[in-house]
Amino acid sequence: MSIMGFEVEVQRQTAGGLVTEDMTLSMGPQHPSTHGVLRFVVRADGEVMREAMPDIGYLHRSIEKISEKVGYHGFLPYTDRVDYVAAMFCNHGWAVACEQLAGIEVPKRGEYCRVIADEMCRIHSHLVSVGTMAMDLGAFTPFLHAVREREKLNDLFEELCGARLTFHYMRIGGVGWDLPPDFGDKLTAFLDFFEPMLEEYDQLISFNKIFTERLAGVAAITREEAIDFNLVGPNLRGSGVAYDVRRNEPYSVYPELEFDLPVGRGEVGMVGDCFDRYIVRMREMRQSCRILRQCIKQIPGGPVIAKGVPRNFKPPAGDTYCRLESARGDMGWYVVSDGTSFPYRCKIRTGSFAGISMIQKLSRNLMIADLVAVIASLDLVAPEIDR
Amino acid sequence: MAHVEATTIHAGLRERFGDAIGELVGQGSNANCTITPEALVGACEWLKTEATLRFDCLSNLSAVDYPKQTAIQVVYHFYSYTHFHNFVLKVNAHRDDPRVPTISHLWSHAEWQEREAYDLLGVVFLGHPDMRRILMPEDWPGHPLRKDFVEPEEYHGIATSRESLLKV
Numbered sequence: 001m002s003i004m005g006f007e008v009e010v011q012r013q014t015a016g017g018l019v020t021e022d023m024t025l026s027m028g029p030q031h032p033s034t035h036g037v038l039r040f041v042v043r044a045d046g047e048v049m050r051e052a053m054p055d056i057g058y059l060h061r062s063i064e065k066i067s068e069k070v071g072y073h074g075f076l077p078y079t080d081r082v083d084y085v086a087a088m089f090c091n092h093g094w095a096v097a098c099e100q101l102a103g104i105e106v107p108k109r110g111e112y113c114r115v116i117a118d119e120m121c122r123i124h125s126h127l128v129s130v131g132t133m134a135m136d137l138g139a140f141t142p143f144l145h146a147v148r149e150r151e152k153l154n155d156l157f158e159e160l161c162g163a164r165l166t167f168h169y170m171r172i173g174g175v176g177w178d179l180p181p182d183f184g185d186k187l188t189a190f191l192d193f194f195e196p197m198l199e200e201y202d203q204l205i206s207f208n209k210i211f212t213e214r215l216a217g218v219a220a221i222t223r224e225e226a227i228d229f230n231l232v233g234p235n236l237r238g239s240g241v242a243y244d245v246r247r248n249e250p251y252s253v254y255p256e257l258e259f260d261l262p263v264g265r266g267e268v269g270m271v272g273d274c275f276d277r278y279i280v281r282m283r284e285m286r287q288s289c290r291i292l293r294q295c296i297k298q299i300p301g302g303p304v305i306a307k308g309v310p311r312n313f314k315p316p317a318g319d320t321y322c323r324l325e326s327a328r329g330d331m332g333w334y335v336v337s338d339g340t341s342f343p344y345r346c347k348i349r350t351g352s353f354a355g356i357s358m359i360q361k362l363s364r365n366l367m368i369a370d371l372v373a374v375i376a377s378l379d380l381v382a383p384e385i386d387r
Numbered sequence: 388m389a390h391v392e393a394t395t396i397h398a399g400l401r402e403r404f405g406d407a408i409g410e411l412v413g414q415g416s417n418a419n420c421t422i423t424p425e426a427l428v429g430a431c432e433w434l435k436t437e438a439t440l441r442f443d444c445l446s447n448l449s450a451v452d453y454p455k456q457t458a459i460q461v462v463y464h465f466y467s468y469t470h471f472h473n474f475v476l477k478v479n480a481h482r483d484d485p486r487v488p489t490i491s492h493l494w495s496h497a498e499w500q501e502r503e504a505y506d507l508l509g510v511v512f513l514g515h516p517d518m519r520r521i522l523m524p525e526d527w528p529g530h531p532l533r534k535d536f537v538e539p540e541e542y543h544g545i546a547t548s549r550e551s552l553l554k555v
Binding site for chain 1: 413416447452462464471475495496498499507532
């Protein structure tokens, strides 16, 4: 039997004279827990899944093809749409790839502006992640709290670059605008407000028994599996691998900043389960606050964008692969230049793509209701999968 | 836990696979060399299992179309979470019938990345367990990231372009 391109074998079992048949369900493409347009073909025996096969591509906007048509500067606003929940990192990745191709050095203040924007964006994205995760599991209040805090960040972003979601803040060679006046004070005020809020989240959900029971021991990923499937970022660290591009392959001004890497320790279940991936994100927000406070203190004066980046940007022929730590982990940009003013090829390797490829394996013998927890814990963002 | 330089890795590959390995080009983390499709799987096995290298992660797999050289190049970015070093291999396949052996039995991540390369550039990975389209619809004509791809006028009655709204 074939269901929308998926070959599904109907399996019959005979137990004590009763014949049972596997049930095949289509979950999505419009489903509240899929965080975008995403579909799963679920083969289940009662409430237990035999497997869930992901079907992606509903949000494919051919961004890689567009890059070949619009030029290097022109592609920057498109990168916002690669992952619109954490757009700043996509901006940053493209800018860094172009700078590597052309050998441009970004002024120190520009790098600090980038890190400030990145870390704000990381909190911004993790708030959506943990908020929707709680909502998917049936707790609506934490989501509203998360969105309330995120709104304050949105206001700060609006002051910074005029946009609240698709920022287009970075430029090749630096950032578009310097920090607005009093931005440091406003950001400090936000951090003073936000850090106690994290404690409140912990009281509300992190160590709430109903919440932890739903996540503990569900879909544990071992260290080896995580690396084999190329899981990155919080998903990788949830499996106990203390790896972060910011720490291990430092870029920008991260070597000057102090922060810890939270890793999953199996506090309520086993290492690498859904709870570990969740708690890593909660703790990362604290680290981001720490980085932001240091940045506000250390940011030097000077220009924010390199001088002499030509409008008709033509990097010499060659290719480069640059990586940076986005909210969903190690994001890779493979860019090929042929010396003209249009990129020859751009390939974007994203964390969600790796995450979803693992679901078929993870879903075996889980309850259908747990699939929702798995999707949320991997922090899958559909536009980033499909690009 | 020792970082191995690209030149050492390249020399090791040369020693084992001889002429199948091209010259080392590029600097630092972009250092790469070409390899023939025939030698690819053996080289990958060596890169993965050799204790001093232990490339336990396929970080990225991209394919690039070069119509002038009548080639499609598949680019593999390997990374080692044991030793924190990386290496890049490039495989050239003929553009008219690009066939490259799969490495999805070595790194699970390759399975989906190879499907993407098949979908967008038409590279067939021999021995792949599930060589289907992944992003585009099943019945989409051609492979969109090829340089000579012409966008169809319509897809199931849905126009793919429209007249400019600014035109009066």
